[in-house]
Amino acid sequence: MNKIMVVGGKRLFGEVKIGGSKNAALPVLFAGILTGESCVFENLPRIGDVLLALEILRDLGARIRFLHGGDVVVDYSTVRPVLPPRQLTEAIRGSVYLLGSMLGRFGKAMLAGAGGCDFGSRPIDQHLRGFGLLGAREEREADVLHLFLPQGECLRGTRIALAMPSVGASANLLMAASVAVGMTVIENAAMEPHVLSLVAFLREAGARIDMGRGRRISVLGKERLHGCRFRVIPDMIEAGTYLFAGMATGGEVRLLEVDPSHLGAVLEVLREMGAEIRVGNEDILLKAPERYRNVSVRTGPYPAFPTDLHPQLAALFCIGGRAKGRGEIRETVWQQRFRYTEELVRMGARVGIEEDRATFLPAMLSGTAVRSPDLRGGAALLLAALAASGRSEITNAATVGRGYEHLEQKLRGLGAEVRIFG
Ligand code: EPZ
Numbered sequence: 001m002n003k004i005m006v007v008g009g010k011r012l013f014g015e016v017k018i019g020g021s022k023n024a025a026l027p028v029l030f031a032g033i034l035t036g037e038s039c040v041f042e043n044l045p046r047i048g049d050v051l052l053a054l055e056i057l058r059d060l061g062a063r064i065r066f067l068h069g070g071d072v073v074v075d076y077s078t079v080r081p082v083l084p085p086r087q088l089t090e091a092i093r094g095s096v097y098l099l100g101s102m103l104g105r106f107g108k109a110m111l112a113g114a115g116g117c118d119f120g121s122r123p124i125d126q127h128l129r130g131f132g133l134l135g136a137r138e139e140r141e142a143d144v145l146h147l148f149l150p151q152g153e154c155l156r157g158t159r160i161a162l163a164m165p166s167v168g169a170s171a172n173l174l175m176a177a178s179v180a181v182g183m184t185v186i187e188n189a190a191m192e193p194h195v196l197s198l199v200a201f202l203r204e205a206g207a208r209i210d211m212g213r214g215r216r217i218s219v220l221g222k223e224r225l226h227g228c229r230f231r232v233i234p235d236m237i238e239a240g241t242y243l244f245a246g247m248a249t250g251g252e253v254r255l256l257e258v259d260p261s262h263l264g265a266v267l268e269v270l271r272e273m274g275a276e277i278r279v280g281n282e283d284i285l286l287k288a289p290e291r292y293r294n295v296s297v298r299t300g301p302y303p304a305f306p307t308d309l310h311p312q313l314a315a316l317f318c319i320g321g322r323a324k325g326r327g328e329i330r331e332t333v334w335q336q337r338f339r340y341t342e343e344l345v346r347m348g349a350r351v352g353i354e355e356d357r358a359t360f361l362p363a364m365l366s367g368t369a370v371r372s373p374d375l376r377g378g379a380a381l382l383l384a385a386l387a388a389s390g391r392s393e394i395t396n397a398a399t400v401g402r403g404y405e406h407l408e409q410k411l412r413g414l415g416a417e418v419r420i421f422g
Contacts, residue, residue, distance in 0.1 A: 001048075001401035002422030004394040006385035008367050012251035012414040018239045018258040019405040020045040020232035023308075024194035026094030027171040028201040028230055029053045029074065033062075033101035034179055035205050037227030038075040044232055048402035049092045056088045056095060076227075081106035083144065089113055092402075096124060096168055099147055100175030103136055104155065108148040126169035130160045134176055134184065157182030157221055165190040165215055165301040171198050178207040180221035189217045192302040193262045197233045204228040236262040238404060239284070240309040241379050243267075245414070247275055247288045248316055248387040253414060254285045265305040269297055269313070292316070294327030294360065307333035311340045311380035317360035318349035319387045327360040340377030343370040347384050347392070367392035375403045386416055397422070 020043035030053065032039040044050060054064055054072070060082065063075040081102055089095035090113040102109035128138055131147055134155045139146045149155065157180045162169055170190040175198075177184035189195065199209050199217070205225040210218040239258045246253030247270065260267070260279045267277055267284070272295050276287040294317045299307040310329055317327030331337050338358055341351045346368055350361040367390035372378025378400035385392035394400070397420065400407065408420040 001397045001420055002395070003420070004382060004385075004397045004400065005419045005421070006367065006382065006392045006394070007417040008365075008385055008388040008390060008392065010249065010386070010415050010417055012246050012249045012253055012386070012411075012416055014414045015254045015256055016242050016410050016414055017256045018234045018242070019043070021194055021197070021235035021237075022047055022049050022403045023167070023192070023237070024197040024235075025050050025232045026053055026092070027097050027194065027198045028232065029057065030094065030097035030101045031175050031198060031201055031205075032074055032076050033079055033098075034104050034175060035225045035227045036077055036079075036105060038073055038077070039205075039227050040229040041072045041074065042070070042229070042231040044072045045235065045405045047405050048398065049094060052088055052092050053094055056084050056098070059084055059088065079105070081108055081110075083110040083112065086112040093122070093168070096127065097172060097175065099127060099131065099145075100172035103131060103147050103149075104176045104179040107154070108146070110144060110146050112144045124168065126162050126164070126166050127172045130162070130169060130173040130186075131176060133158045133160050134173070134180055155180035155221070157184040157219070159185045159187065161187040162189060164188070167192050167195055170195050170217070174198060174202060174209070174217065174219060177219035177221060178202050178209070178225060179223065180219075182221060184219045184221065186217045186219070187215065189215045190301055191215060193233055193236060193259070201228070201230050204230055234258045234262070237306065237308045237376070239263060240266045240306070241312050241383070241404070242410070243270060243284065243286045244309070244312045244316055244383055245386060245411070246286045247273070247292060248319055248322065248383045250288050250290055250322060251414070252285070252287045254283060256283050258282060258284055260284050264303055266309060269295060269305060273316075291322055291324055294323050294325045294362070296328040298330040298332060300332050307331060307337065308376050310337060311376045312383055314341070314358060314360055315344065315380040315383040318344055318351070318362060318365060318384060320362040320364040322387065323362040328357060330357045332356065339373040340380045343373065343377070343381055344384055346370055347388055349384070364389070366390055369393045369395070372396045372399045375399050379404065
């Protein structure tokens, strides 16, 4: 997926089926290593990051089979504790989950870089501090990180208070704690649906995990986990992006196979903006108003408005002829998530940025050539292009393919004039 061409101005109407969640699929795929057996994954999205994760697992020795019905079987019995290829682990952030899973299974883990979207620095100090408290030692050889247990030692349960509710650190420590000796209590854990889905996967594999009050998770370690069957939850960020596409074009979009309970803060913002929303058990209908109100939103850890929908919401705020008033986003998770705004400005957007806050005023957007800076930034450009007049060309589109399955097919199914090349 190299380039996306869009002719803007078409209202989107119809139904779209939401795929499995990228950020839920990555931790469970790597957590499967802990089982040392086969796991069957249903609803695994065929997107760039997941395919890369499978390639990393294959390189480590896992045997992977794609079944006719769409399920994927991963046999982890043949995984070896070796350094996975840097060019693969550097390409996705999810590779950091190799630390918790390999350490738990083999008592050692090695990793050279963990990639993903570039939002400036993406530290993993909370992961490492937690592994240290569980008994692991850490060494670096050039830029290769080694985690290991001292001779004769094992992971031992303990209390770990995270400095912030980090998704990655919570997931990584849950994996290691599941096979530690004794009880681990993780305080200030992330509660994103994809973290809770990892908890469900680990339980399915035999782990004993209790969700406490607030952000506390207790894990009573078990010597062995076992293989299991697991269904990946729907992608709340993909879902939000299609709701926003309906809004951006003054259309009417029904999402199918979605979990509305994951989208509370998003639906609240859309309603405040004037959308009519009807929620079923596994579907959401959005009817966009002709014009909507811009609002003020602050991103934050779940259940707050997700940072991974910030750029797409910003695109809505920019659309002249639909948006009214001043929109504001305060980004509290990633300090450098505003790179997409430079490209929106090339389409005519009016944006002001001050520290962690961006403000937007509606302006008539015109299609042009823009470059996707990262996954969700690229999705924002796509939404702007769908609403802009004329033709847009979005390059570096592989960044978008990392997280959106069957993008061309889904958008065309809703009536968009879009073509994806490469
Ligand atoms: C996950 O990244 C997601 N990635 C991101 O989605 C998402 O934006 C993010 O969670 C927040 O929801 C995956 O799930 C693969 P964090 P992660 O650890 O785990 C700081 C997308 O578009 N922090 O929750 O890397 C960190 O700098 C991607 O799909 C530390 O300081 O995020 C950030 O400010 C992009 N030290 C905040 O915490 C640490 O050790 C949240 O990071 C860990 C994190």
